[in-house]
Amino acid sequence: MRAAVHAALLAELVEKGYAALSVESVAQRAGVHKTTVYRRWKDLAALLVDALAEHIAADIPIPDTGTVEGDLRALARALVASHASPTGQAAVLAAMFTGAAHLPEVAAARRLVFEERFRRAEPVVTRAIGRGELPAGTDPAELLKTMISPIYFRLLLTGEPVDEDTADQAVRVTLAAARAGALLPAGR
Structure with a gap:
């Protein structure tokens, strides 16, 4: 039921946009009653967040290639x-620029x-520090923010x-900053 409701929400979001999104339309599309949806999610916002979080986790797995x-x-x-x-475009727009974002x-x-x-991505940095590819103390969250910022800047x-060239450039810049010690916690 959860997967069906998530799929229905994402499909509605892509087809109709956030403004036309409703628990009723999602429930109908998923083939469940709206009370079934409300038993699991308190409102449309909670459902939206849950579906987007799962979509992102499934769409962007955490790799382990052997190098940072x-x-x-x-x-x-x-x-x-x-x-x-x-789906990804609709998710970003819904999360960042629609009434839902506010x-x-x-x-x-x-x-x-x-x-x-x-x-979830912290092990990427932890493994890299252990292999000597990044300075000890590199902040995983700051490294990831540095990497995704140019991508989201262009998207949003x-x-x-x-x-892929945009992605690769973001990685090169991020690694240069990290290796130069720019992504250590303040005061180090």
Whole structure:
């Protein structure tokens, strides 16, 4: 039931946009009653966040290629590929630019989704430090923020195309900053 409701929400989001999204339309599309949806999610915002978080986790797995450059390249390219899909584009727009983005619960949930994403990706940095590829103490969250920032900047602000070259450039810049010690916690 959860997977069916998530799929229905994402399909509705892609086809109709956030403004036309409703628990009723999602439930109908999923083939369940709206009370079934409300038993699991308190409102549309909670359902949206849950579906987007799961979509991101499934679409952008945490790699283990054996090198930090390979891991970060895989992450950045997966991010680009995810946002190139209609579902990924709709998810970003819903989470960042629609009325949903201004709801306190969606803003808080968006932070939680990113925090969880950073937590799940921490082993990429930890392994790299252990292999001597990055300085000890490199902040995993700051490294990931540095890497995804140019991608999201293009997607959300300038509307420039993003592709594997964009992902690879973001990785090169991130690794240069990390290796120079720019991504250590303040005061180190």
